[in-house]
Amino acid sequence: MTLPILSLTLLSIVLVSLVKEVWKGYITLFAVLGNTVLSSYIAVIALKGHNYEEIFYGGPVFGEIPVRVDALGAWFILLMNFTTLTGILYGRKYLSHYKNHPPNITIHYSSYIAIHLTMLGIYAVQNSLVFLCVWELMAICSFFLIVFEHEKVKTIKAGINFLVQAHIGIVFLMLGFIYVHAHTGSFDFAAINLYSVTAGNAVNFILFLCFFIGFATKAGFVPFHTWLPYAHPAAPAHVSGMMSGVIIKLGIFGILKMLLLIKGNYLLLGYIILILSVISGLYGVMLAIVQHNVKKLLAYHSIENIGIIGIGIGLGCIGLGLNNSGLAFAGFAGALLHTLNHSLFKSLLFYVSGTVYQATHTMNIEKLGGLIKKMPQSATLFLVASMAICGLPPFNGFISEFLIFSGLFHGINSSYMSSSLLMIFSIVGLVTIGGLAILCFTKAFGIIFLGTQRSVYPHPVQEVEFSSLFPKYMVVILIVLIGVVPQFFLGIISTPVSLFTGEIAINTQGMEFISILQSVSVAVWGFILLTLILFGIRKWISSKIIATSPTWGCGYVAPNPKLQYTANSFVRSYRKLAKPLLMINKKETEIKSVFPEPVHVHTNPYDKIEAIFIDLPIKNLKRFMQRFRFLQNGNPQFYILYGVIFILLAIGIPLLADAVNYITGLLKQM
Amino acid sequence: MISFSLIIISSLFFSGIIIRTKCIFSGRKGPGIFQPIKDIRKLLRKGSVYSDTSSFIFKIAPTLYFSTLLTATLFIPFGDEPGLISFKGDFVFFAYLLALGKFFMIISSLDTGSSFEGMGASREALYSMLVEPAFFILMGSFALLTGHLSFYEIFSHLHFGSYISYAVGALAAFVFVIIAMIENSRMPIDDPKTHLELTMIHEVMILDNSGFDLGLILYGSSLKFAMYGAIISNFFLTRGKEWFFSVLIFAGIQLLLAVIIGAIESFMARFRMNHNPQFIFSLTSISLLIFLGVLLILGKIV
Numbered sequence: 020m021t022l023p024i025l026s027l028t029l030l031s032i033v034l035v036s037l038v039k040e041v042w043k044g045y046i047t048l049f050a051v052l053g054n055t056v057l058s059s060y061i062a063v064i065a066l067k068g069h070n071y072e073e074i075f076y077g078g079p080v081f082g083e084i085p086v087r088v089d090a091l092g093a094w095f096i097l098l099m100n101f102t103t104l105t106g107i108l109y110g111r112k113y114l115s116h117y118k119n120h121p122p123n124i125t126i127h128y129s130s131y132i133a134i135h136l137t138m139l140g141i142y143a144v145q146n147s148l149v150f151l152c153v154w155e156l157m158a159i160c161s162f163f164l165i166v167f168e169h170e171k172v173k174t175i176k177a178g179i180n181f182l183v184q185a186h187i188g189i190v191f192l193m194l195g196f197i198y199v200h201a202h203t204g205s206f207d208f209a210a211i212n213l214y215s216v217t218a219g220n221a222v223n224f225i226l227f228l229c230f231f232i233g234f235a236t237k238a239g240f241v242p243f244h245t246w247l248p249y250a251h252p253a254a255p256a257h258v259s260g261m262m263s264g265v266i267i268k269l270g271i272f273g274i275l276k277m278l279l280l281i282k283g284n285y286l287l288l289g290y291i292i293l294i295l296s297v298i299s300g301l302y303g304v305m306l307a308i309v310q311h312n313v314k315k316l317l318a319y320h321s322i323e324n325i326g327i328i329g330i331g332i333g334l335g336c337i338g339l340g341l342n343n344s345g346l347a348f349a350g351f352a353g354a355l356l357h358t359l360n361h362s363l364f365k366s367l368l369f370y371v372s373g374t375v376y377q378a379t380h381t382m383n384i385e386k387l388g389g390l391i392k393k394m395p396q397s398a399t400l401f402l403v404a405s406m407a408i409c410g411l412p413p414f415n416g417f418i419s420e421f422l423i424f425s426g427l428f429h430g431i432n433s434s435y436m437s438s439s440l441l442m443i444f445s446i447v448g449l450v451t452i453g454g455l456a457i458l459c460f461t462k463a464f465g466i467i468f469l470g471t472q473r474s475v476y477p478h479p480v481q482e483v484e485f486s487s488l489f490p491k492y493m494v495v496i497l498i499v500l501i502g503v504v505p506q507f508f509l510g511i512i513s514t515p516v517s518l519f520t521g522e523i524a525i526n527t528q529g530m531e532f533i534s535i536l537q538s539v540s541v542a543v544w545g546f547i548l549l550t551l552i553l554f555g556i557r558k559w560i561s562s563k564i565i566a567t568s569p570t571w572g573c574g575y576v577a578p579n580p581k582l583q584y585t586a587n588s589f590v591r592s593y594r595k596l597a598k599p600l601l602m603i604n605k606k607e608t609e610i611k612s613v614f615p616e617p618v619h620v621h622t623n624p625y626d627k628i629e630a631i632f633i634d635l636p637i638k639n640l641k642r643f644m645q646r647f648r649f650l651q652n653g654n655p656q657f658y659i660l661y662g663v664i665f666i667l668l669a670i671g672i673p674l675l676a677d678a679v680n681y682i683t684g685l686l687k688q689m
Numbered sequence: 690m691i692s693f694s695l696i697i698i699s700s701l702f703f704s705g706i707i708i709r710t711k712c713i714f715s716g717r718k719g720p721g722i723f724q725p726i727k728d729i730r731k732l733l734r735k736g737s738v739y740s741d742t743s744s745f746i747f748k749i750a751p752t753l754y755f756s757t758l759l760t761a762t763l764f765i766p767f768g769d770e771p772g773l774i775s776f777k778g779d780f781v782f783f784a785y786l787l788a789l790g791k792f793f794m795i796i797s798s799l800d801t802g803s804s805f806e807g808m809g810a811s812r813e814a815l816y817s818m819l820v821e822p823a824f825f826i827l828m829g830s831f832a833l834l835t836g837h838l839s840f841y842e843i844f845s846h847l848h849f850g851s852y853i854s855y856a857v858g859a860l861a862a863f864v865f866v867i868i869a870m871i872e873n874s875r876m877p878i879d880d881p882k883t884h885l886e887l888t889m890i891h892e893v894m895i896l897d898n899s900g901f902d903l904g905l906i907l908y909g910s911s912l913k914f915a916m917y918g919a920i921i922s923n924f925f926l927t928r929g930k931e932w933f934f935s936v937l938i939f940a941g942i943q944l945l946l947a948v949i950i951g952a953i954e955s956f957m958a959r960f961r962m963n964h965n966p967q968f969i970f971s972l973t974s975i976s977l978l979i980f981l982g983v984l985l986i987l988g989k990i991v
Contacts, residue, residue, distance in 0.1 A: 024938045331919075389802070391744045402746075411789040412782065431833045443829050443980055447822045447973070453785075457792055465799030465807075471742055535953045535972055538776035545763070545774060546786065550756040558735025558753050561901035564736025570801045571740070573886050573894050584799065584807020592815050596966055 044111040065093035085145040090515040092142040102264040108258030108490035134160035147196040158185040177253035184246040188236030195229040225439040238270025241299040251318035256373020260366035286340025295334030295449035300326025309624040344524035349426030357419035380567040388473040405460035413543040415501035506536040692767030700915035710951025732904030742802040750797030751902035757790035768926035771841035798894040809893035827978035869917035
């Protein structure tokens with residue numbers, strides 16, 4: 020199956036660059052669809068428990084390249100395929116607004132096809148050298164996808180920021196893989212497993228930490244998240260959706276894969292992952308609330324959701340460490356389900372925000388408003404996705420958070436006080452994340468879509484055509500399905516979860532959780548039924564006398580859109596509370612003279628962790644490097660001189676070393 | 690079923706008793722205890738006025754809000770009887786269901802494009818975020834104490850043995866009373882009788898609602914009180930009592946709660962708005978004390 024996928028991809032990349040512009044979108048769609056069907060076929064079989072395996076010989080450098088899809092990879096392949104497919108379905112429509120940039124579009128479409136292949140590769144390849152190559156290719160493709168509008172300075176800056184940080188991650192991955200290769204001489208992933216069994220606990224810990232940092236940079240765990248809030252807003256909407264939905268999940272996959280391969284001290288790893296994840300979740304949502312750019316707000320929410328997934332993984336590890344199968348099952352199942360859930364609602368939110376952007380040409384929340392009357396379908400889609408991301412029933416986000424909560428409450432009963440305390444603090448963290456998410460999304464939905472229009476748009480706003488809404492409806496159907504029949508989806512993920520917990524846990528805990536989710540499903544249906552009955556009663560009882568009038572202005576009779584509550588004032592009391600933890604730059608002009616003049620207040624939230632971990636070291640590095648600027652004086656003669664000096668040193672130092680060796684040898688003989 | 694019907698019955702009296710208590714304390718004659726319900730009945734049959742700014746969100750929100758409350762009451766057990774819906778972790782569902790209702794009330798008040806209603810919405814969103822951890826820590830503590838994970842199992846396995854456990858129970862009941870006050874936007878946090886929109890929370894959110902919708906919201910508030918009263922009374926309904934004892938205890942505690950709320954509203958002034966978050970967050974620390982107390986009871990603190 021590998022060869023057809025490879026050849027289909029290469030063929031369509033060549034075709035995309037050759038054909039006319041109208042056809043490029045269709046070819047990309049066809050290629051993605053083809054790859055999706057082929058790889059989903061493998062994945063579905065693997066998810067049933069029959070691993071797919073193929074071995075290639077990659078010459079003396081690479082050695083044997085096993086391509087193996089297990090249940091874990093299969094789960095990730097399926098969720099990635101879905102979002103990639105809806106991404107291109109929506110992206111074709113999104114890009115039709117950029118007709119006058121044919122080279123951009125060609126590169127964009129080819130990168131899109133290629134990144135689908137590389138992601139499949141990451142999930143399937145089991146040879147570390149090939150894995151690194153595919154990973155690198157994925158990073159480059161995402162770079163091209165991000166810098167679609169490269170003529171904007173902000174976009175190209177965000178792209179380069181992404182590329183640099185992606186490579187810092189790759190360095191850590193490389194370190195890990197090279198370390199294992201140096202000790203085993205094999206590039207096969209199985210060698211990592213074999214090595215970790217024989218190696219000591221400390222070595223395993225360091226090795227895992229190395230991989231963890233590498234993969235966490237991709238996933239966006241705090242403090243490795245700083246590229247994310249720049250890259251997401253810069254990319255076109257469908258790419259942001261795909262990046263947030265599936266590309267950062269590659270990091271989650273990597274962490275899970277390494278947990279399977281490296282047999283370390285699960286309890287310690289679990290504690291570390293759990294604490295880091297709670298911090299990521301809280302920090303992400305805390306910064307999201309103060310953002311006024313819709314896409315940046317959503318980007319910070321990605322960090323929050325990665326935190327929630329991480330809490331699940333951490334819990335799972337603690338469960339393994341404590342031999343508590345209920346905890347382990349709930350943790351890993353919650354994490355895997357939340358990975359799917361986040362890829363659904365987050366891509367939907369990005370798609371709708373793209374639609375809003377193309378209708379109004381702004382992403383500033385304060386300038387939007389009242390869109391629900393002009394684009395009711397898009398608004399409803401955004402509403403559903405917002406409720407799902409807040410973890411509210413009857414949508415999918417609730418189910419995975421419910422699983423993680425169950426795990427946390429299970430974990431309270433552990434015999435160690437330290438883990439009980441950690442669990443209760445994680446519960447507080449997760450609840451606070453949920454509450455803050457509600458604050459954030461009532462703000463986002465309320466200000467963007469409700470009320471009245473706050474500024475003048477370049478052209479009249481109207482609902483987009485059905486072909487652009489169709490992929491969004493595809494996503495929404497899954498969001499609702501997972502919310503109302505969760506037991507079915509838990510059944511599907513029990514195979515990948517069994518890789519971590521073992522078969523026995525699935526038969527006992529898995530069944531129990533499926534029956535709990537059945538009750539959840541009953542409760543959800545009960546709620547839906549009750550709501551419908553109440554709407555019926557409302558229609559029946561309430562009087563037909565309905566009048567409309569302006570909003571009650573508490574006595575003021577000349578309201579205008581500027582009098583509406585704004586996003587900034589909506590979060591004001593929160594901002595004041597969270598002030599010590601946030602970094603908000605405020606520029607204010609004071610009123611000086613007797614007669615009023617125009618005054619401005621400008622607030623600009625900034626990431627405190629970025630200021631400390633990224634900006635400060637770079638500033639110091641720059642200051643240090645300043646000392647060597649005289650070397651780069653633009654004079655070719657000097658550059659030739661440097662070359663000569665380098666060659667002389669390259670020859671001279673070994674000679675010198677030999678001489679020193681010779682002399683020390685002589686001295687020893689004396 | 691029995692708990693559901695009891696909650697519905699006590700919700701009919703609840704607001705009336707609060708108002709009656711306040712009247713007695715302030716030396717007024719005051720209305721009968723059925724007056725609030727009569728008002729609600731009248732409202733339900735009245736016509737509505739909708740703002741021309743608002744959309745369908747504004748029309749569906751009150752009904753959805755009420756539906757979440759009604760579904761939430763189905764979870765509450767009654768002594769030996771489990772609620773109509775009961776499963777492990779049902780209190781998580783309960784809390785998130787209430788959050789769903791709040792979500793809709795918040796966006797419906799933003800839907801009117803008013804310069805005041807957003808203020809209430811903003812405060813409601815912040816305060817309900819701050820109060821939620823206390824509820825979860827409490828349930829976590831009881832899950833630890835009893836080793837069970839649903840409302841029914843937790844309450845039916847709750848036994849008070851040592852002095853510390855009485856202290857823990859009393860503290861928990863206190864925290865639940867305060868949570869009920871905050872969730873209903875009552876006195877120390879919000880003054881339902883205030884006349885200045887700038888100082889309102891809940892009242893300012895529903896400025897534009899009228900007719901059937903307003904009736905549902907007002908009745909929802911009584912129902913919420915009765916629901917929290919039922920949770921608190923579950924602390925005192927122990928296994929093996931005759932059902933009429935349980936009903937008496939239940940009614941007594943609902944009455945007591947209503948009188949306490951009336952008394953608090955008569956004798957306390959509302960906090961300054963910027964002191965509210967501290968007050969609400971102190972609940973979280975009290976619940977953490979309860980959690981530590983439970984650890985102490987179980988002898989886990991080493």
